[in-house]
Amino acid sequence: MSKEWPLWEVFIRGTHGMSHRHVGSLHAADAEHAIRNARDVYTRRNEGVSIWVVETSQIAASSPSEKGPLYDPARDKAYRHPTFFHIPEEVGKM
Amino acid sequence: MYAQMVKSEATQDDPDMLAAFQARVDAGEKIEPKDWMPAGYRKTLIRQIGQHAHSEIVGQLPEANWIARAPTLERKANLLAKVQDEAGHGLYLYCAVETLGVSRDELTEMLLDGRMKYSSIFNYPTLTWADMGAVGWLVDGAAIMNQVPLQRTSYGPYARSMVRICKEESFHQRQGFHVMMAMVKGSEAQKRMAQDALNRFWYPALMMFGPSDKDSVHSEQSMSWKIKMNTNDELRQKFVDETVPQAEYLGLTIPDEHMKWNEDTGHYDFTEPDWSEFFEVIQGNGPCNVDRIAARQKAWDDGAWVREAMVAHAEKKQSRKSAAE
Ligand SMILES: [Fe+2]
Ligand SMILES: [Fe+2]
Numbered sequence: 001m002s003k004e005w006p007l008w009e010v011f012i013r014g015t016h017g018m019s020h021r022h023v024g025s026l027h028a029a030d031a032e033h034a035i036r037n038a039r040d041v042y043t044r045r046n047e048g049v050s051i052w053v054v055e056t057s058q059i060a061a062s063s064p065s066e067k068g069p070l071y072d073p074a075r076d077k078a079y080r081h082p083t084f085f086h087i088p089e090e091v092g093k094m
Numbered sequence: 095m096y097a098q099m100v101k102s103e104a105t106q107d108d109p110d111m112l113a114a115f116q117a118r119v120d121a122g123e124k125i126e127p128k129d130w131m132p133a134g135y136r137k138t139l140i141r142q143i144g145q146h147a148h149s150e151i152v153g154q155l156p157e158a159n160w161i162a163r164a165p166t167l168e169r170k171a172n173l174l175a176k177v178q179d180e181a182g183h184g185l186y187l188y189c190a191v192e193t194l195g196v197s198r199d200e201l202t203e204m205l206l207d208g209r210m211k212y213s214s215i216f217n218y219p220t221l222t223w224a225d226m227g228a229v230g231w232l233v234d235g236a237a238i239m240n241q242v243p244l245q246r247t248s249y250g251p252y253a254r255s256m257v258r259i260c261k262e263e264s265f266h267q268r269q270g271f272h273v274m275m276a277m278v279k280g281s282e283a284q285k286r287m288a289q290d291a292l293n294r295f296w297y298p299a300l301m302m303f304g305p306s307d308k309d310s311v312h313s314e315q316s317m318s319w320k321i322k323m324n325t326n327d328e329l330r331q332k333f334v335d336e337t338v339p340q341a342e343y344l345g346l347t348i349p350d351e352h353m354k355w356n357e358d359t360g361h362y363d364f365t366e367p368d369w370s371e372f373f374e375v376i377q378g379n380g381p382c383n384v385d386r387i388a389a390r391q392k393a394w395d396d397g398a399w400v401r402e403a404m405v406a407h408a409e410k411k412q413s414r415k416s417a418a419e
Contacts, residue, residue, distance in 0.1 A: 003405055004199050007192070024255070025189045027198060030408035041182050044175075045262075064129045 007056040008034040010041075012048035020052050028053075096149040096213045096237055098304040099376065100142040100322075101312050107132045119320050124250035127193040135319055140194050141210070142321060143252055147187035148205045148212040152386050154180045156220040157229060165223060172269045173226060179262045186255035193251045206391050214372060215302050217380030218294070224277050224284070228291035230270015232299040232337065238263050239333050240303070243323035252321075271340065278344045285345075292341065293349045297367040303330040305369060334362050 005027040011020035023042045028034035034053040043051070062070060078084050087094050112132055118125065125131055154177050161177065164170035188198055204210040215233055220226065241263065245256040277288035304310060304326040316322035334353075341348050350365045374380065 004197060005401070005405065007189075024186055024258070025192075026185060029404035030411065033404060033408070040178075041185050044178065044182065061128070064126070 005029050005033075008038075008053045009056050009059060010034070010038040011052040011054075012038075012042060013050040013052075014048050015046075020050065023047070025056060031055075096153075096240065096302070097142040097145040098211070098213060098302070099310075099312070100138060100145060100316070107134075116318070119248045119318075123248075124253060125248050126250045134315070135321070136194050138316060138319070139249055139252065139321060140191055140196050142316075143187055143191040143194075143249075144196070144201050144204070144210050145212060147184050147191060147201070148210060149216065150180050150184035150187060152205075152212045152390060153216045153233075154184075155386055155389055156216055156218070156382075157226060159220050160223060160226050163223070164226075169226075169273070176230070176266050176269060179266065182262070183255075183259050186258055187252075190249075190251040190255045202394060206387065206394060208378070208387075211376065212386075213302060214375040214380065215298050216386060217375050217382045218298050219382055221294075222287050222291060224274070224287040224291035225295070227270050227273030227277055227288065228295040230266050230268075231274055231340070232270075232292075232295050233302070234263060234266040234270060235337065236299050236302045236333050238267060239329050239336075240324075246320070246323060248320035274344055274346075278346065288344070289346050292346050296349050297371075300330055300333070300364075300367045301369075301372045301375075303327075303333070305372070306366065309369075331361055334364050338362050 006029075007025055008028055008031075009025050010023050012023050013020045026034065026037050026041055028037050031053055035051050038051050038053055042048075074080075111130060115125075115130065115132060115135075125135075157173060157177050157180075161170060161173055164173055188201060191201065192198060201210070205212065215236075220229065238260070241256055241260050245253055245260055247253045247256065274288055277284045307313065307325045307327040310326050313322060313325055317325075338348060338353065352363060352365045354363055356363045375383070378384075
C-alpha cells in the first residue's frame with residue numbers, strides 16, 4: 001500500500017480583517033496541493049480571502065498536563081482587567 | 095441516524111480517572127485529542143464518527159446518480175453543490191476521527207471490508223427525479239434533527255465539525271423540498287412520482303434514527319458521555335411531528351394509515367418501521383449494499399495511481415528545490 005498523504009492544518013482569514021483562524025485539517029501531498037484542497041473543502045461559501053496551511057507535524061503544542069503551571073498564575077492577577085480599577089463617576093468616561 | 099446502533103464500549107479504566115473525566119463532561123467541558131479519556135470513550139467515538147463520515151461519503155452515491163439527469167441546468171447546479179457539500183462533511187468528520195488515533199487509510203479499509211458501517215438509508219435506490227426531492231427533504235431533514243444537538247457533544251473535534259456541517263445542511267433540506275414543491279405543482283404524472291418517492295422513502299427515513307429505545311442497548315453509556323444527546327425515539331418523534339405538516343402543505347399522503355394527531359400527548363401517533371427490514375439492510379442485504387461498496391472499492395482502486403503520483407510529484411519537487419538551494 002502506498003504512503004498516506006501527510007496531514008495539514010488549515011487557517012483562513014475572512015474579509016473583515018480578523019486574524020487567520022484555524023478551520024480544520026486535510027490530507028495533501030504538499031503545500032500547494034493542501035491550499036488547493038483547502039479552497040475546495042473550507043471556502044465553498046466565501047469564507048475567506050487568504051489561506052494558510054501548515055503541516056500538522058510541524059506544530060508544537062502545549063500539553064494538557066501543563067494546564068496548571070501555564071495558566072494558573074494568571075488567575076490571581078485580576079488587576080490586568082480594566083474593571084479592577086474603580087473610577088469615580090464624576091471623572092466621566094475612561 | 096448517520097451512525098446507527100453504535101455499540102458503546104465498556105470501560106475498565108482507573109475509577110478515579112473515570113470519575114474526574116465524567117465530572118469534566120458533566121461540567122460541559124470539551125474533551126480534546128490530547129486529554130486523557132477512557133478507552134471505551136475513544137473506541138465508541140471512533141466507531142460513531144467513522145460511521146458518520148462513511149455515511150456522508152457513501153451518501154453521495156444515490157444523489158450522484160441524478161446529477162447528469164437533472165431536469166434543468168439550475169437543478170443540476172443545486173444538486174452538484176449539495177453533493178459536493180457531502181464530500182466536505184465526510185472530510186471534516188474523517189479529520190475529527192483521525193485525532194483519536196486511527197488513520198484515513200485504515201478507516202477506508204474498514205469500510206470496504208465491512209468492519210465499519212454506514213447509514214442504512216443509503217442502501218435504497220433513487221429511481222426517479224422525485225427521489226432527489228424526497229432525499230433532500232426527508233433524509234437531510236432527519237440528519238439535521240440528529241446533528242443539531244451533536245454540536246454540543248463532549249468531544250471537541252466532533253462538536254466543531256458538527257457546527258460546520260449544520261451551517262451547510264439546511265440548504266440541502268430546502269433544495270429537496272423545493273424539488274418536491276415543483277413536482278406537486280406539475281402534471282398528474284409528476285405528482286404521482288412525488289407521492290411514490292415519499293412512499294418509498296418514508297419508512298427508511300424513520301429507520302435512520304435507529305431501533306426503538308426499548309431495543310437500543312447502547313444508549314445509556316453514550317448519553318452520559320454526551321456522545322449521544324437524545325434517544326432514538328425522541329428524535330424520531332420530533333422528525334414525524336415536523337414532517338407531517340410539510341407533507342400536508344405539499345398535498346402528499348404519508349403512507350401510514352395509523353398516522354394521527356394525538357391531542358393528549360401533543361404528538362403524532364405513527365406506525366413504526368419494519369425493524370426486520372432494518373436489520374436485514376444493516377446486515378448487508380438491502381437493495382443496494384453490494385453496489386455501494388463496489389462503487390467505493392472501485393474509486394479506491396482507480397484512485398490508487400493518483401494518490402501515489404501526487405506523492406512522487408511532491409517528492410520530486412522537494413528534491414529539485416533542495417538541489418537548487
Ligand atoms: Fe451531510
Ligand atoms: Fe446533507
